[in-house]
Amino acid sequence: MSRVAATAVRGTRDVLPPESSSWQWAEGIARRLCAQYHFQEIRTPIFEGLEVFQRGIGETTDIVEKEMYVFQDRSERWLALRPEGTAGVVRAFLEHGLPAGPLPVKFFYLGPMFRYERPQAGRYRQFEQFGVEAFGSESPALDVEIISLGTAFLEALGISGWQVQLNTIGCPVCRPRYRQRLLELLRPRADQLCASCQSRLERNPLRVLDCKEESCRRVTADVPAPEEYLCSECAAHWQAVQEGLRAVGILYQVTPRLVRGLDYYTRTVFELIAPGLGSQDAVLAGGRYDGLVEEMGGPAVPGIGFAAGMDRLLLSLEQGGQGRAAEPELDVFVARAGDVPETAALQVVQELRKQGWRVDQDYLGRSLKAQLKAADRAGAQLTLVLGEAEWAQGQVVVRTMATGEQETVNRAVLTQAVTTRLQRTA
RNA sequence: GUGGGCGUAGCUCAGUUGGUUAGAGUGCCAGGUUGUGGCCCUGGAGGUCGUGGGUUCGACUCCCACCGCUCACCCCA
Numbered sequence: 001m002s003r004v005a006a007t008a009v010r011g012t013r014d015v016l017p018p019e020s021s022s023w024q025w026a027e028g029i030a031r032r033l034c035a036q037y038h039f040q041e042i043r044t045p046i047f048e049g050l051e052v053f054q055r056g057i058g059e060t061t062d063i064v065e066k067e068m069y070v071f072q073d074r075s076e077r078w079l080a081l082r083p084e085g086t087a088g089v090v091r092a093f094l095e096h097g098l099p100a101g102p103l104p105v106k107f108f109y110l111g112p113m114f115r116y117e118r119p120q121a122g123r124y125r126q127f128e129q130f131g132v133e134a135f136g137s138e139s140p141a142l143d144v145e146i147i148s149l150g151t152a153f154l155e156a157l158g159i160s161g162w163q164v165q166l167n168t169i170g171c172p173v174c175r176p177r178y179r180q181r182l183l184e185l186l187r188p189r190a191d192q193l194c195a196s197c198q199s200r201l202e203r204n205p206l207r208v209l210d211c212k213e214e215s216c217r218r219v220t221a222d223v224p225a226p227e228e229y230l231c232s233e234c235a236a237h238w239q240a241v242q243e244g245l246r247a248v249g250i251l252y253q254v255t256p257r258l259v260r261g262l263d264y265y266t267r268t269v270f271e272l273i274a275p276g277l278g279s280q281d282a283v284l285a286g287g288r289y290d291g292l293v294e295e296m297g298g299p300a301v302p303g304i305g306f307a308a309g310m311d312r313l314l315l316s317l318e319q320g321g322q323g324r325a326a327e328p329e330l331d332v333f334v335a336r337a338g339d340v341p342e343t344a345a346l347q348v349v350q351e352l353r354k355q356g357w358r359v360d361q362d363y364l365g366r367s368l369k370a371q372l373k374a375a376d377r378a379g380a381q382l383t384l385v386l387g388e389a390e391w392a393q394g395q396v397v398v399r400t401m402a403t404g405e406q407e408t409v410n411r412a413v414l415t416q417a418v419t420t421r422l423q424r425t426a
Numbered sequence: 427g428u429g430g431g432c433g434u435a436g437c438u439c440a441g442u443u444g445g446u447u448a449g450a451g452u453g454c455c456a457g458g459u460u461g462u463g464g465c466c467c468u469g470g471a472g473g474u475c476g477u478g479g480g481u482u483c484g485a486c487u488c489c490c491a492c493c494g495c496u497c498a499c500c501c502c503a
Contacts, residue, residue, distance in 0.1 A: 007494070007495090010494085010495090061501095062500080062501050062502080063501085063502080066427085066501095067501080067502085084502095084503085113503080115501095115502080115503095117500090117501070117502075118427080118428095118498095118499095118500090119495095119496085120496075120497060120498065120499095121496085121497065121498090122503085123501090123502075123503085127503070128503090129503060130503095131503090196500075212499095260502095262502095271503095278497075278498080279497090279498070279499085280502075280503080282502070282503060283503065284503070285502085285503060286503095306503095307503055308503065309502090309503030310503085311503080312503060313503090335461095335462085337461040337462080338461065367456090367461085367462095368461045368462050368463095369459080369461085369462060369463075370455085370456085370463095371462085371463090372462050372463040372464095373462095373463050373464085374463085375463065376463040376464060377463085377464095383462085383463080385461075385462075387461060388461080389461090397461095397462090399462075399463090401463070401464085404462090404463085404464090406462085
């Protein structure tokens, strides 16, 4: 027999225990926090019609231009694996007529996203995101709550050394003015920009600010910040967001160069960065997208959200040596010694599981020594030895693994004996 | 898409100017205890040396190609 394939597809990976338990733990934190902030789960498909992403994310973004997994199904409809969560959530929001219902609505999602990029540290082709989206309010208080949820998430995970970078990029009223001013300042010096910035100068001059190229940095060094060109509404919003953040004690750093890659953002944009990740250090990022719902064919409903890269967050924890110690996942191991029927173990195991305990047993007919070793390795608190001699008299040996103490108890009171011992250690 | 680094047991890695049966640690299995884990001792299983080709009397070692992994650019979570 030859193997089907030697390895997982490039950019994808397997999560095995005990790592999988770290994922459950982190996802549990996300869910708990969302409950506290009253965000409810939405589950949207992993693939959508291609146009959902083209319209939602923007035709000229890198994601749509070159990073999507696009394919045709058997009826030759064009589909794409979702490269991010927001577009699908907006589609669902509209499809179910939610703009006509009670607003605001606050959703969260958890699941895989797909982008065709060269993998590197903290970047995969299939990666896991935790995201939130809130529709129907322009209130700066919502901006503050979203950012607060983001920082609370990193706190709860135990990430240390993170920071919030914050900026505003205005709205359709004021951004054109800023854009115009940028063009006036940059055009004369276009020859000093890097190749990619020269090409994006006309298309999306704001992104030149974001460039890390030394030469571009010099050119943009003395360019005014977006906040100097805000319209009065955006300026008020921007002030209110900052006041709100200060009011709830969230430290942030205004980063005028922070421009997001997706077309749909307006006003508030932010990024949370964490240490230990090499160059992919943005672990959670988002912003306001007040024009997106309308852009996708719905009414003018404002929105705001963020997405967190779970792979990067867990990687950052590992790098910082803050990974959690694996907790034991087994309470009782049932072993047999001598001529004891398999059905005896089956019954004991089942009885204990009915009480809610986590129970496993030996399936290989191994020596008692080997069985105890297996119990130890699995982290069992107790091992029950069904010994031939004791079993014949209706008794079972209960061994407490931590101390090695053993006691022989009657079969009839076994459940109770196990329960009192486990509760004592719990 | 572009560039750098790396591919030897399940894992982490040695392998000396190319030389004959490719090693260690760890993990796994078993024995030391005819029914008792964690420490210790002993033994065992486990490798197409990434793949293909070339040079050579001889290649894990040198050369070429390909594949894969990885880091970085780009971009992004």
